[in-house]
Amino acid sequence: MSDDVTQMSRKGAIARSRSIDHQLNEEREKREKEIQLLILGGGGSGKTTFMKQLRLHYGDKFPDEERRLWRPHVFQNVVDAFHRIISNMEVLGEEIKSDEGKASAQELNRLYPKMCYQRLLALENGIHASPKKNRDQLLLDLPSEVIKLQKDPGVKASYATRNRYPLRLSEAEEYFLNDFERICAPSYLPTIKDILFLRKPTVGVQEMCLTINSLNYRVIDVAGQKSQRNKWIHFFEGVTAVIFFVSLSGFNEMLEEDSTMNNLRDSLQTFQEMTHNQYLTKTDVMLFLNKHDLFMEKMKRFRLAETFPEFRGHNTPDDALGFIKDEFYRRAPPGKSLYTHVSCAINVDLMKTIIENVLQILVDINLRRTGLM
Ligand SMILES: Nc1nc2c(ncn2[C@@H]2O[C@H](COP(=O)(O)OP(=O)(O)O)[C@@H](O)[C@H]2O)c(=O)[nH]1
Ligand SMILES: [Mg+2]
Incomplete structure (x- = not known):
């Protein structure tokens, strides 16, 4: 091989390598910029409604053509x-x-x-x-x-x-x-309110990508029924944070898919398993105590101690909420980063404020992770 040809192929190899490096850098930057949010929780707890609120406040706001499909x-x-x-x-x-x-x-x-x-x-x-x-x-x-x-x-x-x-x-x-x-x-x-109220069990996994303030977000919504939970683990690695949804009004309900299991007890158990999972030891978790509106209504008519005899407080919403929150915190590993929101996922104004808060937490977690804070 002549020197010229060797020289040329070496130059070509260097150019290719630079191009690959460039691509890898771009990919890494993109990934570093991408914030992954995984939404977990039992069936009917409000996960998909939260996704809809994200779409409403930061996405395409459900254009008419799509609303017809609902x-x-x-x-x-x-x-x-x-x-x-x-x-x-x-x-x-x-x-x-x-x-x-x-x-x-x-x-x-x-x-x-x-x-x-x-x-x-x-x-x-x-x-x-x-x-x-x-x-x-x-x-x-x-x-x-x-x-x-x-x-x-x-x-x-x-x-x-x-x-x-x-x-x-x-x-x-x-x-x-x-x-x-x-x-x-x-x-x-269908109106936005109709879409928020609609009950349509999630099939498989739904992902949504959003760009907010030049940061890319990938939000992952999974099915919450018991039979579907073994699929959650595939999404654990690399997530920036997990939002865990709980239906507060589930304290005296049984699971749709298992009429022998109390909804809130199942949620507590699932939360415990999830926070102890080896892939999530360093992952921050946001606990969403959702369906607060229904919980407030129910507390007028039912006693929490009937399904949770270990609850010794007064049957007031404050005492009951404090007890439920403690039960979740008690189940997480010591020192786990937990943020709690009491929410009503169908409430547009409230969710706007909560989502702003969530986004700020995510930005902080991301800065911490990429070593800039
Ligand atoms: N009243 C009330 N209904 C809610 C709330 N959050 C969700 N829902 C309703 O509960 C049902 C199940 O919610 P969905 O988001 O599909 O639950 P998922 O199975 O966790 O995805 C839907 O009909 C929602 O409109 C809430 O905070 N209050
Ligand atoms: Mg769903």
Whole structure:
């Protein structure tokens, strides 16, 4: 090989190496600039609602075209609600009065397992297992059926006494039923409030990337049901911080997926396991005591000591909240960095302030990590 050729290939190799170095540096800088926030907690505790609030305050704010796509999900909540009312009526020995109502209930009962089956499959596989259009169309066709059901005097009477239902309506179901006519209008477009209230279990993992004040954030939302929690560990390494969501109103509820397990006890146990995980020993954790609005309401009607006999305080929201917070802190390893927020994830103004606070904490953690503070 001539000297010239050797010289050229050496120059080429140096240029390539510089280019690779440059790429690696860029990648490293990007990663250093990227703040990863992992959101954990039991099913229904408010994780996805928090993601929605992030989108609302720092993302695309749910443009109209996308809001239209939320319609089937809203209808699913409405259908779930009516199905629950019918089931409760059967359990309580109540009757649908009108022929139209009876026919409608029959149609709903016929279609419901199909929708649920498809939904279950989708959840199980992390994909839409059967043609999604089919299910969406079923749902979009449903308002005309449920309108007949809603007009039935028996259904109305039953709904009026829903407090004694053995199978309670969820907050989302109550919310949509209260606004039933608006939702069934042909021109209906879900509002931001509707989207925040909507209950749609998270399938698999949802990631959202945001840039705020020239910092890149990757926020990771996972499914919280027991069967899905073994997947959490794959996201532990390299996260800047974890937000752990707790449903405060779960102190006297059982898990949806396990009717023998108290929701809050499960949350305490999961929090303990998570904070002791070897990959998260140095990771800061933000504890979100969520559903504070529902908790305040519940504390008027229920006693915390009934499900937590170890609670010796007065049955006031302050004492109860203090006890719950201590129970979580007690379960974290000594010296663990914990930040606590008492939240109501559907409250837009409150969440704006809380999210600003969270972002500031994340910036500080990131500066500490990259050695600039
Ligand atoms: N009243 C009330 N409802 C909430 C609150 N946070 C979440 N929700 C509702 O609870 C349901 C479950 O919330 P979601 O974010 O999907 O829970 P996830 O399973 O943890 O993702 C949804 O219908 C939300 O609108 C809250 O603080 N107060
Ligand atoms: Mg979710």
